[in-house]
Amino acid sequence: MKIQENIPLASYTTFKIGGPARFFCIVTSVDEVKSAVIFAKENSVPFFVLGGGSNLLVSDTGFPGLVIKVEIKGIEIKEVGNNENEIIRVGAGEMWDDLVEYTVKNGWNGLENLSAIPGTVGAAPVQNIGAYGTEVGYFISVVNVFDTKEMKEVTMLPRDCHFGYRNSTFKHEKGRYVITSVDFKLNKDGKVSIEYRDLKEYFSKVSTDRGNGEVTPSQVREAVIDIRWNKLPDWNKWGTAGSFFKNPVISKEKFDELKTKYPALPGFPEISIGGKSDGQMKIPLGWILDNVCKAKGVTSGGVGTYKNQALVIVTKSGATAKEVVDFTQGLMKQVKEATGITVEAEVEWVN
Ligand code: EPU
Numbered sequence: 001m002k003i004q005e006n007i008p009l010a011s012y013t014t015f016k017i018g019g020p021a022r023f024f025c026i027v028t029s030v031d032e033v034k035s036a037v038i039f040a041k042e043n044s045v046p047f048f049v050l051g052g053g054s055n056l057l058v059s060d061t062g063f064p065g066l067v068i069k070v071e072i073k074g075i076e077i078k079e080v081g082n083n084e085n086e087i088i089r090v091g092a093g094e095m096w097d098d099l100v101e102y103t104v105k106n107g108w109n110g111l112e113n114l115s116a117i118p119g120t121v122g123a124a125p126v127q128n129i130g131a132y133g134t135e136v137g138y139f140i141s142v143v144n145v146f147d148t149k150e151m152k153e154v155t156m157l158p159r160d161c162h163f164g165y166r167n168s169t170f171k172h173e174k175g176r177y178v179i180t181s182v183d184f185k186l187n188k189d190g191k192v193s194i195e196y197r198d199l200k201e202y203f204s205k206v207s208t209d210r211g212n213g214e215v216t217p218s219q220v221r222e223a224v225i226d227i228r229w230n231k232l233p234d235w236n237k238w239g240t241a242g243s244f245f246k247n248p249v250i251s252k253e254k255f256d257e258l259k260t261k262y263p264a265l266p267g268f269p270e271i272s273i274g275g276k277s278d279g280q281m282k283i284p285l286g287w288i289l290d291n292v293c294k295a296k297g298v299t300s301g302g303v304g305t306y307k308n309q310a311l312v313i314v315t316k317s318g319a320t321a322k323e324v325v326d327f328t329q330g331l332m333k334q335v336k337e338a339t340g341i342t343v344e345a346e347v348e349w350v351n
Contacts, residue, residue: 001025001032003039009058009067009350012050014118016239017321018058018350021048021067028071028093030153030180033146037178040066047148048350049178051120052095055127055241059351060321070122072180075102085187087141092122092179096129100221108186109217110139113193115224118235118242122179126170127346128163132224133196137163141185145177153180165270165282166246166346192220198227233306239315240306244328246346247282247311255281258339262292285335285343286311293334303327 007024010016022045027033040047046065050056071093079087086108090099096119100111113132123129124136125143140163143156156177162169170177192215194203202223203215233240249270250258259265265288267281289310290296297307302319304327306312315324332343 001027001035003036003066007067009053009062012069013053013056013058013241014235014239015057015241015315015324016317017060017315017319017324018056019060019062021063021065023066024069025066026069026071028073030072030146033068033070033178033180034151036066036068037146037148037151047175049122051092051123052118054118055123055346056348056350057241057321057324059349061351063350068178070120070178070180072122074181075099078183085185087183087185089144089181089183090121091181092120094121095119096121096124103184103186104218104221107188109188109190109192110134110186111136111184112217112220113196113199113224115221116228121182125161125163125168125179125182127166128168130166132199132227133193135163135165137161137168139184139186141183143179144181144183145179147177149176165249190217192217194220199223202227231308232312233314238306239317239319240312241347243311243346244313245285245311245332246344247285248341248343249280249282250341252279252281254340255283258283264291284311288335288339288341289331292338293331295331295334300327300330305331
């Protein structure tokens with residue numbers, strides 16, 4: 001493992017923004033993770049774990065410590081179940097969508113709704129990636145980590161991970177755990193989940209292979225890719241990290257109050273992974289930015305909201321982190337003034 005110095009981070013992020021890392025290394029094994037953490041501790045610098053860089057905004061001045069880029073690879077079947085499910089172990093450095101493609105091709109279902117999400121497998125549990133009616137936490141059997149506090153490998157069960165909406169222990173205890181691999185429990189029963197509005201609409205128009213009205217996991221994957229392609233920007237053309245903000249979760253009373261003012265405002269009971277809804281409502285901030293703030297497709301210099309999805313920030317080549325921060329803070333202020341809601345960023349700020 002080689003420790004490099006002053007490595008520009010922009011090309012390691014999908015925003016294509018950010019200054020240099022003081023130190024930088026690529027790790028391909030748990031032992032190398034340990035060596036990297038020891039280096040950071042011995043040199044008294046902070047460290048930061050980088051996966052696919054698809055949910056980050058790196059400051060223009062860069063990161064003053066060690067960036068550890070995790071490239072631990074491998075997919076192996078760990079446990080063959082009773083025909084209903086199987087457990088596969090996947091290295092944290094595998095690309096998320098390669099895994100989804102692989103599972104669908106091999107007849108495992110469950111992950112197809114999470115198709116075409118950029119980033120690595122190791123980053124998926126951190127923010128409990130979710131889309132089209134599902135979240136990765138539902139399919140995780142264990143997360144294998146290196147605990148940098150205890151300096152040892154630990155196996156974390158889902159209940160230790162505290163998965164929530166774009167949330168987990170790995171966010172609460174930021175920097176403590178380096179995810180090295182993830183064990184997924186996948187089904188083989190061919191059942192799909194197509195309740196999410198966009199999917200329902202899609203399958204009401206498109207006929208299905210089986211001809212009996214049943215939809216296959218690979219069709220769900222195709223549908224999700226199609227929907228995302230139409231709604232979300234092309235990552236090769238724009239700098240972006242997808243949704244920049246989290247959708248707000250508000251009380252039922254607050255929702256009713258906003259609904260009186262904006263009758264068309266959509267809202268969904270927020271169900272935690274444990275399956276209980278405590279009466280709170282999740283509302284699409286994209287809708288508010290679009291319909292209340294009239295901020296869809298609005299640009300300022302090199303930064304803007306995407307023309308088809310106001311929750312997504314896009315940047316042009318040459319844009320700076322400062323421009324993104326100024327622009328997004330402006331949006332947060334508009335939302336606060338119009339609705340009283342304090343918006344939280346979904347994207348992680350690295351500085
Ligand atoms: N909407 C608008 N205008 C907009 C954007 C959205 O009116 O500019 C409305 C839509 O018409 C729809 C509702 O808002 O009624 C929700 O929109 P959408 O289905 O696109 O989902 P979202 O809530 O904006 C979330 C995730 C996405 C994920 C989609 C699909 C968050 C922060 N974002 O977006 O995740 O792909 O659902 O499940 O929860 C990401 O995290 O980077 C990401 C793209």
